[in-house]
Amino acid sequence: MSVLSVENLRTTLRLDERDCHALREISFEVADGETLAIVGESGCGKSLLAMSIMGLLPSVAAITEGRVILDSVAIEALPEVRMEKIRGARIGMVFQEPMTALNPVLSVGEQIAEPLRDHLGMGKREARTAAIALMEKVRIPSAASRYNSYPHEFSGGMRQRVVIALAIACHPRLLIADEPTTALDVTVQRQILDLLDLLQGEGKMGMLLITHNLGIVAGHADRVVVMYGGDLVESASVQELFRRPAHPYSRALLASLPRVDRDLSELASIPGRVPSLPSMPDGCRFMDRCPHAMEICHKMPPPVTLEGTPDHTVRCWLHVNGGDNAS
């Protein structure tokens, strides 16, 4: 069963009295127990997509089309009071910088106990015991004696563990992790990602893992969605994407992956950068950087087509009509 289903989502930003389609026709699903990675460079719309799902868009932005369905319930147009409840209980969130999610003047234990009281109706003592159990679960050493510590007394990695304990406190159906390890050093990154894997394997929960790191995708995701300029350009299982990337952007991303057998100076790079919102082209948004761009790419956005396996989709004119456009 799918935990999250995003259908034809369009998020529009009002900039300089003009509507810019920051996300266009985004569709994907996250199944129970599955980790779906969303990958792309900065500015590709990954975080905006997460904000759209969580109902945390800034005032200049709005979902103008499509649906966000969490556990069979459409949530894209719910009033904020209801979304607040959903965010606390049904969707857990882990962001890049743990300090932004934590209250600096409240002890970590009390912060973890708070949603247990608010959303699960636990009494004070019960919530304290459950919070300590959660701290143990995310492997915070000497959990009970650290209940009264403040966030600044923890290292970055330990703080992220507190955030994860908070995120999973109410057994969410969906965990959204937006660059959860970018601010941490490599060893700690690995520990945090392993912890997320473990927790996800234990509970019935889907995970949306947003990252610009393909190594993380390879090691921790089941399926992957590649985004470029607010478009979903390709989606496939991780194996399939690494074996048979179809979109020129995915290919370029994979070509820029560091390999142990390759010198760093030999890395392929993708010249150019993601277009800014007001200057997004009407056609394919990758056309300025694409070595295969054709006339039609400038005129019309490419449609989504299937590529070999039923769960492999690509959005590129090269793949329309079995590649007839490639000639």
Ligand code: SF4
């Ligand atoms: Fe390149 Fe055209 Fe495909 Fe866009 S649609 S990726 S410009 S070939």
Ligand code: MG
């Ligand atoms: Mg981001």
